[in-house]
Amino acid sequence: MTLDNDTSINGSKEARELLRRPPSALYRWLGDRIFAVVVVMLGVSIIALAAGMAIVLYGEGSAALRQFGFLGFVSGTTWDPAVQLVFGAFPFLFGTVVTSVAALLISFFPAIAVAIFTAEYAPRWLAAIIDNLIQLIAAVPSVVIGIWGIFVLAPWMRDNVYLPIFTWAEASHPALLPILGNPMGYGMATATIVLSLMIVPYTTALTKDAIKSVPVEQREASRALGATKWEVIRMAVLPYARGGILAGAILSLGRAIGETMAVAMLIGNKNTLPFSIFGAGATMPSVIVNEFREAVETLHLSSLMAVGFTLFVIALIVNLAAAYLTRKFSIKGGQVV
Amino acid sequence: MNLIQSITSKVPTLPLFATSESRQASGAAEVKTSTGTNTAPGTGKAENKMRMETHDLSVHYGSTMGVRNVSLPIYDKQVLALIGPSGCGKTTYLRALNRMHDLTRGARVTGSVMLDGKNIYDSEINPVIIRRRIGMVFQKPTPFPTMSIYDNVVAGLKLVGIRKRNVLDEVCERALKQAALFDEVKDRLNSPGSSLSGGQQQRLSIARALAVDPEVMLMDEPTSSLDPQSTNRIEDLIHELKKQVTIVIVTHNMQQAARVSDKTAFFYVGDLIEYGPTNSLFTKPKEKRTEEYITGQFG
């Protein structure tokens, strides 16, 4: 083939010459470099920010951690800022774990059911309405949810749930009373219920995304075997979406662990074990928000910082677990990866 | 005409081609005159009754036409090959045969698809039952990635409530053997279905469809992702299967259509152009476009 006429496969002579130009023009090299530097700097600064926060929290909390030892601090059951100046974070650790895990257990199946309903069954307009309502829950500031809890939910639960159960137990099973606790309305149970409500949007949204991203081939393959709609969901959709569902659950757990305001307003704030089901309790975020203003003793302030550091570590673990489990259970392109 | 000669010379062992020239009238005429108990003209072998039949079947996706007014008989225990260039409606037609379009938003099916004399689109017919009787193999392998090989194969049986281990074991082995996969996987039935190679996954999909013992099997380019050896096995399987099952296969491979099918239908831009016994369609196509297509002049 001759290339010297003006309309070869590479177009005109001019275009050919331009294409043949060496690709190492300075501006391209520079553009590459600048872009790389900006991206790396942004990435590094985010990591540095997180590391810096951890270091500051640790530094500020180190007085308490040195005094009691990390293990002594997180397993100590006495939190006494007034008289003995002894600080053990176990009650808050306990309160945080119990309320957030219970909230996840309560909300998990309803949230998944809503996701399945809106993704698979509901007509589009209804799904849109439900989705928006649920996202609204996530958009409401938690202090507003806390107010609602104080004025509406807590009294209602006290009158219609806690008191009836309490009087029933009083009459027939007095041994249960210490476990049930004082049914005043503000306590672990109310905080858990509010938490479970607050995390539904996260589980639902992530589950729905996971369901929507199941390839149509998987659905059709099960349909072609004679599966009904529900059987398709059970056999093809949910197993395929399990990674996303799991990630949603764990991230919701993370949300519940960190939730501060609504919990602080509703949990009753009691710093000593034992906690009971209806009775008051506390979580790590709630004790921090309640006490940091009044902390005059250095050791008290340092202990609150140490609680913050512990919370940071737990959040980190939860997020790493989410990433790991999502990776382990996700399915990409039909392959278990 | 070289291709046609090479096709026919490649398949001399098929009884279909061993018979002398058929006295067959045009494919279109055959469609019009056929009834529920018609014989399979032109094959010269034992008479097969008609298993399925479509009348004026049209499928639209919104305003796009998929196929238009297709009337075809599908004979019992025979293989019908659907050929034609890309985008001409083969998959669309195939999916109408087991009501897969029910699931596609915007897809609209008109006309009728008869199975043993009953229209499967009648309102009292449950599509789930239809899909149990009419199995389907897709172009892309679709193992359920979280299930083991074993569970993949017996998935359809578990759907109908069969839980007895010995029944499942037996069916699993039978289906895997039919799909020519058993020897390769018999030692690792519990590893995930997605751990297999692409070709093995396709045979797994075939085994899964066979496990529920369908009466009709729809195959959409089942060998397009397979190596020649696996392709041969699938073709052997089709020969084996048609003793019991009615098969409709979409293929882009002309030699494959010639090798495995008894009847061939040529589609072009949503229309059925020509239908007839495979040997006469390939050796003496009546339509110009059929001839151009099978000789590789377009598509």
Ligand SMILES: Nc1ncnc2c1ncn2[C@@H]1O[C@H](COP(=O)(O)OP(=O)(O)OP(=O)(O)O)[C@@H](O)[C@H]1O
């Ligand atoms: N889900 C869909 N939505 C809209 N249009 C579709 C859809 N599926 C197919 N079509 C259209 O219908 C026509 C027929 O497509 P079909 O998939 O049946 O072709 P085909 O013969 O199977 O092609 P190929 O050989 O490439 O698989 C095409 O024009 C295609 O664009």
Ligand SMILES: [Mg+2]
């Ligand atoms: Mg196709």
